[in-house]
Amino acid sequence: MTAPFIRIENLRKVFRVSGRELVAVQDVTLDIRQGELVSLVGPSGCGKSTVLSILAGLLSADGGTVEIGNAENPFTPGRDIGMVFQKALLLKWRTILDNVMLPAEILGLPRRETRERARDLLQMVGLGDFAEAYPQQLSGGMQQRAAIARALVHDPKLILMDEPFGALDALTREKMNLELLRIWRESRKTILFVTHGIQEAVFLGSQVAVMTAGPARMADQFHIELPEPRHLDVKTTEAFGAYARRIYGLLGLS
Amino acid sequence: MGRYRGYLYAFLAHVGFVLVWHFAVVWSGVPKFIMPTPLDALRELFEPHYNWGTHIWVTTLEVFGGFTLAAVVGVAMAVLFVWLPGANAALMPLLVTLNMVPKVAMAPLFVIWLGFGIVPNMIIAFTICFFxxxxxxxxxxxxxxxxxxxxxxxxxxxxxxxxxxxQLPGSLPYLFSGMKVAAVLAVAGAIVGEFIASDRGLGNFLLIQQNMLNTGAMVMALILITLIGTAxxxxxxxxxxxxxxxxxxxx
Structure with missing residues (x-):
């Protein structure tokens, strides 16, 4: 068995807010294999986003260790991260294609090849006909697809998603869940998916990590064994329900 | 409403305004030296000894020059404030205070400092509109x-x-809303400058014609100033x- 792609051990992060210490993350331990889609689920303020920021290199940890990359898949910080947030954060003065190109532009990747790749990615996320459109012309779901294409354009090894479908209506969200699974299968990326949707976490994740708030700590982590590829009807199965109940229990909701 | 219909309405409103002006003057019988009709004003444009061309040129230069200077300095200053938070903390409040000083009242001082001419008026326009x-x-x-x-x-x-x-492309909509306010102020600034210290320009012309009670020429000058601002x-x-x-x- 190969070494995990990401090893997080006893991760700890403390914020100092007006002289007081606020523990944002405590005792988070998590192993993620290359090509895995891991859901990080928990209530607001449980430190999920802080974990993402540390992985992205935007924040430094105050304790514990974070290692990304292994022998087969070396990880270059600042090069191998793609991010998707709740807001699509598309630049409204750029076309969709130019928006998708942004990370590659910042990294200084060759322009022509990147353009090709961006077009392919737009095709993959179902926006092939919208390359020259401006963000305002797209629906929320379509904008979020563009944001996913943007996260993939520089071919990073790790995609960090912070409640990417949180602002979408329920039906669009279901659709985007299916899309994400398809994109994940096609791209074979390692994805860390932060959500507070329990159903979403179980449906998407090959592994689920559950975090609780106050103090922010990790409650449990387990693999989800559901038939692949997953379809929406898996949500009505007993196995799915059992996973969901387990998370409800961990979050003190049952 | 379609875009072209919108243009049509706007055009008709302008024409309507001029017509109301014309017939209000004609029917009320107000003497011409109090309020000329649009046609009276327009007729003044064909008086060759008024040197309209020079006056229009001078005022246009002051308005556009002062405005361009304000746009360049204003954007540069905003960039400086963003890059140096210390400069922002120190200078932004100072700038707010200085902006409270009525620039119109400062114009006489500018005359002492900078003398007569186009450049001082440009600078008055600049100080009014760059904030x-x-x-x-x-x-x-x-x-x-x-x-x-x-x-x-x-x-x-x-x-x-x-x-x-x-940041820079994202700030453009804000920059343009600032520039729209500044465009109006730039015209006012240039004219105030000409009122106080100038031997040329439409503002100066306006004052000279006032001494002769030549209302028609004054109104025409006003129209031309408005057109410069509109341009x-x-x-x-x-x-x-x-x-x-x-x-x-x-x-």
Whole structure:
């Protein structure tokens, strides 16, 4: 068995807010294999986003260790991260294609090849006909697809998603869940998916990590064994329900 | 409402205004030296000894020059404030205080400092109109989604890249709203300058004609000043269309 792609051990992060210490993350331990889609689920303020920021290199940890990359898949910080947030954060003065190109532009990747790749990615996320459109012309779901294409354009090894479908209506969200699974299968990326949707976490994740708030700590982590590829009807199965109940229990909701 | 119908309505409103003016003067019997009709005013334009060309040129130069200077200095200052928070903390409040000083009242001082002519008037126009540009541009530059900054920082964007790719283009709508306010002020500034210290320009011409109670020429000068301001406003709108609106209203 190969070494995990990401090893997080006893991760700890403390914020100092007006002289007081606020523990944002405590005792988070998590192993993620290359090509895995891991859901990080928990209530607001449980430190999920802080974990993402540390992985992205935007924040430094105050304790514990974070290692990304292994022998087969070396990880270059600042090069191998793609991010998707709740807001699509598309630049409204750029076309969709130019928006998708942004990370590659910042990294200084060759322009022509990147353009090709961006077009392919737009095709993959179902926006092939919208390359020259401006963000305002797209629906929320379509904008979020563009944001996913943007996260993939520089071919990073790790995609960090912070409640990417949180602002979408329920039906669009279901659709985007299916899309994400398809994109994940096609791209074979390692994805860390932060959500507070329990159903979403179980449906998407090959592994689920559950975090609780106050103090922010990790409650449990387990693999989800559901038939692949997953379809929406898996949500009505007993196995799915059992996973969901387990998370409800961990979050003190049952 | 279609765009062209909107233009038509706007045009008709202007024509209507001129007609109301004309017939109000004609029917009320107000003497011509109190209020000329639009035609009386227009007739003054064909008096060769008025040197309209020179006056129009001088005022246009002052208005556009002062405005351009304000746009350049205003944007530069806003950028400086964003890059150096210390400068912002120290200078922004000072700027607000200085902006409270009525520039019109300062014009006589400017005359002492800078003398007569086009350049001093340009500078008066500049001082009146540069503040809104600094203020709005600064706001536009700092108003960036923090998550967007995180996103580009995750691929190690440097400060310059964040500035050129996100902050600067993002500030354009703000810059243009500041420039629209500034365009109106620039005209006022240039005319005040000409009132106080000038031997040329439409403001100066206006005062000279006042001494002769030549209302027709005064109104014509006023119309020309308005047209200069409108032209400047039009240039700003055109630039805004090219750099902002065109993309945001894309259908």
């Amino acid at each position: 809104p540009i600094v203020l709005t541009t600064y706001r536009g530059l700092v108003e960036v989604e923090p998550e967007l900054i995180n996103l580009v920082k995750s691929v190690r964007a440097n400060r310059w890249q964040i500035f050129t790719k996100i 400047l406003y039009g240039v700003v709108l055109a630039l805004e269309w090219v750099f902002v609106t065109r993309k945001e209203v894309a259908k």
